[in-house]
Amino acid sequence: MxxxxxxxxxxxxxxxxxxxxxxxxxxxxxxxxxxxxxxxxxxxxxxxxxxxxxxxxxxxxxxxxxxxxxxxxxxxxxFHGISSSIEGMSLAMYMAEMASALSPTGDEAAKELRLLLNCFYMISKKKADLRVIKAVFELRTMSECGFLPQLVYCRDCGTYDGPAFYLDPAEGCLLCESCAQKAGKKCNLDAGALFALRHICLVEDKKIFGFRISVGSLAKLSTAAEQYALTHLDKPLKSYAFLRSVLP
Ligand SMILES: [Zn+2]
The missing domain is CATH 2.40.50.140 (Nucleic acid-binding proteins)
Known part of the structure; x- marks a missing residue:
């Protein structure tokens, strides 16, 4: 054979x-x-x-x-360095389970493989905060597996930037502060988190980790990215609860 x-x-x-x-x-x-x-x-x-x-x-x-x-x-x-920390190991398990659950094919599989290798390298060599790696993986995976959010303007009025925005995890669109208020939604992104979100989803592969983010903006980005990714999966990930317990 x-x-x-x-x-x-x-x-x-x-x-x-x-x-x-x-x-x-x-x-x-x-x-x-x-x-x-x-x-x-x-x-x-x-x-x-x-x-x-x-x-x-x-x-x-x-x-x-x-x-x-x-x-x-x-x-x-x-990637020897992955198993040197329980946090890095559980993040790698979570990413691997997410990639497996999405089961990309064709071009998407090749892109997902490149992304995962890049993220594993970053975990293994401790090149970035694990929360940054997690958010990059979640957002980029979703973008490349057919769930790229509409990130350019506020869906309702076309506003491009502002101090606060709402990323709708189910709809995959942005609302500015005043449109979010009208829709009864609480903003989940600040300006720094919105900048990072656009960067991660839209920039070329090699530059994916090439952004800086404040602690406060990262907290917002992390929550929005996780919510966005998990909303688009058919079933919960087994590795999620453990990851949350070691990397809250
Ligand atoms: Zn608006």
Whole structure:
């Protein structure tokens, strides 16, 4: 049977039998897939590291009826720093579960993979506040998976900026302060949070973390980003409660 060679990021690993694992992979071409990695928990197995959680590897896969089988795997990148903190680890679990739940395909899968690799790198190397990484991931994932909010003007009057705005998590649109008041909504963004929101959703990949934000604006951005992302998922994420307990 023909094999498939693809890079993939391990989003989840489930142990079964003595030393086997079923892994969930995010790949650029096949989207989110499951693969069985037999004997991969044996220390001597060549698959041991390459099939580990959050490892980015080059896989040789054999297609099967229900899932792929991993024939070979070579490590491309291990984000060692992720597991050095419980907060970083639980954030990575949350992101991986969200990517898995959205299960992007085609171009969206390739973009989501790039984003996740970028965010894992930032967590691993401690390059940014975990709350910033979380908000960037939530907003950018939603934007790239078909839920880009309407971010340019107030939906009702066309106002571009102001001290306070409302991001409607269900509608995915902005209301200025006075239009929000008329609609009976309480503003959830200040000027700094709105600037960051536009930056994260609209800027090119490489510049995604290239913004500064005050503590106060970040608190607003974090709440709005999380609400926006979770509103668009079909079901709650299992990793969410734990993440909230370590990164409130
Ligand atoms: Zn308005």
């Amino acid at each position: 023909d094999t498939i060679v693809t890079p993939g990021l391990v989003l989840k690993e489930t142990r079964y039998k003595e030393s086997d694992r079923i892994i969930t992979l995010l790949t650029p071409g096949l989207g989110v897939i499951s693969a069985s990695a037999q004997s991969s928990l044996r220390l001597k197995s060549k698959l041991f590291s390459a099939c580990g959680l959050f490892c980015y590897s080059e896989f040789v896969l054999v297609p099967g009826r229900n899932m792929y089988t991993v024939r070979e795997a070579d490590v491309k990148n291990v």
